[in-house]
Amino acid sequence: MTNSLYVSSPVNALVQGILREDKTLEQVLHRGDFGLGTFDDLDGEMVLVDGIFYQLRSDGSALIPDLSIGTPYACVTHFKPTDTIELSTQVSLLQIQKLISESLLSSNLVYAIRMVGVFSKIRARSVPKQHAYRPLVDVAGDQKEFHYENIAGQLVGFWTPDFMHSITVPGYHLHFLSEDKSHGGHLLDCIVDSGTVWLQPIDQLDLDLPHTIEYLHANLDKDVSSDLNKAEH
Numbered sequence: 001m002t003n004s005l006y007v008s009s010p011v012n013a014l015v016q017g018i019l020r021e022d023k024t025l026e027q028v029l030h031r032g033d034f035g036l037g038t039f040d041d042l043d044g045e046m047v048l049v050d051g052i053f054y055q056l057r058s059d060g061s062a063l064i065p066d067l068s069i070g071t072p073y074a075c076v077t078h079f080k081p082t083d084t085i086e087l088s089t090q091v092s093l094l095q096i097q098k099l100i101s102e103s104l105l106s107s108n109l110v111y112a113i114r115m116v117g118v119f120s121k122i123r124a125r126s127v128p129k130q131h132a133y134r135p136l137v138d139v140a141g142d143q144k145e146f147h148y149e150n151i152a153g154q155l156v157g158f159w160t161p162d163f164m165h166s167i168t169v170p171g172y173h174l175h176f177l178s179e180d181k182s183h184g185g186h187l188l189d190c191i192v193d194s195g196t197v198w199l200q201p202i203d204q205l206d207l208d209l210p211h212t213i214e215y216l217h218a219n220l221d222k223d224v225s226s227d228l229n230k231a232e233h
């Protein structure tokens with residue numbers, strides 16, 4: 001089994017408003033059991049954990065989607081963590097990121113990150129389903145934020161070097177899923193009371209280039225990193 005990051009379509013295309021591609025969840029599942037992304041028409045945030053997809057909707061509720069649903073952007077791996085960090089005191093998201101960054105072998109690799117813990121605060125968001133072509137930065141203006149307190153759950157995602165920003169979301173990109181699998185979203189901020197972080201360095205990239213008409217005719221040479229930064233962070 002290779003230690004690679006599978007990306008179903010360059011994130012640049014999603015940032016430019018191509019909200020449907022030609023990959024289904026079933027196809028993505030062959031490339032990993034852990035990861036994140038979104039669904040066709042931006043119908044919620046995606047978490048893939050232990051081989052099960054969760055669709056985190058704009059009201060913060062989670063459901064298990066049908067595997068025939070499409071995704072315009074998914075980023076997955078076969079999760080085999082090699083490093084662990086125990087969090088025994090209350091820490092902020094920034095402090096968690098600092099602890100993770102300090103433990104990384106190199107900032108030029110990709111890392112899959114899973115953190116299971118009890119959160120005194122979670123601030124997350126998801127976007128409502130879109131009915132027309134819209135650049136991601138405009139859609140992000142519609143994002144619904146939600147807050148949870150004293151909730152058990154997990155963070156699922158990646159750390160990716162900035163130089164990969166046309167392929168996948170750079171920096172830390174984490175999605176939250178509650179322990180009872182009923183709520184979640186794209187993580188904006190959190191405070192953790194206690195928890196465990198698992199890290200997996202990844203040294204291969206496996207990128208699919210879609211064959212949809214929209215993708216084949218898009219101009220993907222524009223630098224959209226500032227739009228991506230606004231939309232995803």
Ligand SMILES: [Zn+2]
Pocket residue numbers: 036045173174175186187232
């Ligand atoms: Zn996200």
